[in-house]
Amino acid sequence: MTSSQASFQAVAAALRQQTAQVGATTPAVRGSDWYRAVVDTVGTDGTVTTTDGVVALRDEAYQAPAVGDIIRVTVSSAGAAVALGRYAGATAPNGGWTSIPLLTGFTTPRAIFGPAEYRIITIAGSDRVELRGSVSCTTAVTTQTAFSPALDAAAWPPYARTWAVRRQTSADTKGVTAVEVSTAGVLQIHGLVSPNTTAWFALDGSYYDL
Template sequence: MSKSSHASTRQLAGALKRQAGRVGAQDPNVRGANWWLATVETVGANGTVVADGLTYRRMETYQAPAVGDVIVVTQSGNGNLLAYGRTAGTTAPAGAWTAIPLASGFTSTHTVFGPAQYRIVTAHGTPRVELRGSVDATSAVTSQTNFSTALPTAARPSVVRTWVGRRNYSMDTKGIAVMEIQPNGVMSVFGSVSPNHTDWFALDGCYYDL
């Protein structure tokens, strides 16, 4: 017995509706306010990323975006697209804490403060490098001395940047060390002659703008 034309029409309409629902659920342009995962295809210079063919404005908390990031994105009811940030991966993302490449004569064994590290972040819309940990001098530092080899290009400032950090302290030494980084990415510390020489210095709370 053949189906009536009305039944066939209802079935076709139902199938089309289900198909449209499936397509809409996968298309950010039609599914309305929601969140989902997307993969970054390109990184814009204006605070945006392109993921799965759409352009998203990054939240300030989404630092150092990279192609291949799997990110959490959302769309508002009026169509605005935002990228909240990356999900955890098997390797450290750009912007993660990274060991500072120390020069010969310096180590990072003052374990009470942790290893010497840096990371690239954005603060109030400005890229900067944050520092933490400490550095030990194999021999006391009595003058300006390079304590790192060159940091990667992304962590190098456009001009010389300086900051002040903690250093070893005793009755005849002041517990302050002045440091700087050159545009070539090399960091140095300013020591002084005995008895105020520098044996170790800390980087906690220090940063410089790029």
């Protein structure tokens, strides 16, 4: 092989390598793709800029963005980037159902309605506590009464929250009453004087935001 042939082959190899590198990093060549990125800045126009300089429009589900978020970015073949949302961190809610601790005078479940439980999940970037199941009152409740000790500190809201739940005062009498959670994570049920005392209540469909 002559020196000119060797030089030609070296140049050709270099061009092939350069072409491969450009194709791997150019959306128009490689097509659409996604990758993991870290947020460097948060824009006021619905975008975030990653540490590698990509400006991505936030997806509707990616709420409350913050610098340092580890996110999933998808890039179209035309180069348009969308931030799909953050990955769960080590301290993120795991969404597992946990039994609600009950005070003396309350038991669970009520008949067929399932045990009283709660979980912490993330909805659109915000943490939420969901509840389900049912609670029986050993003695009918006539006033606002705590039925649980404090939940885990992660479930304590910044303000007291209240919502309506189904209750039953007798076998054939059904109604609605209020459940409240304090800023210390204590759950309370409301009751009235006879004959509207609360004998049991359901928590299905209940939730409050943190």
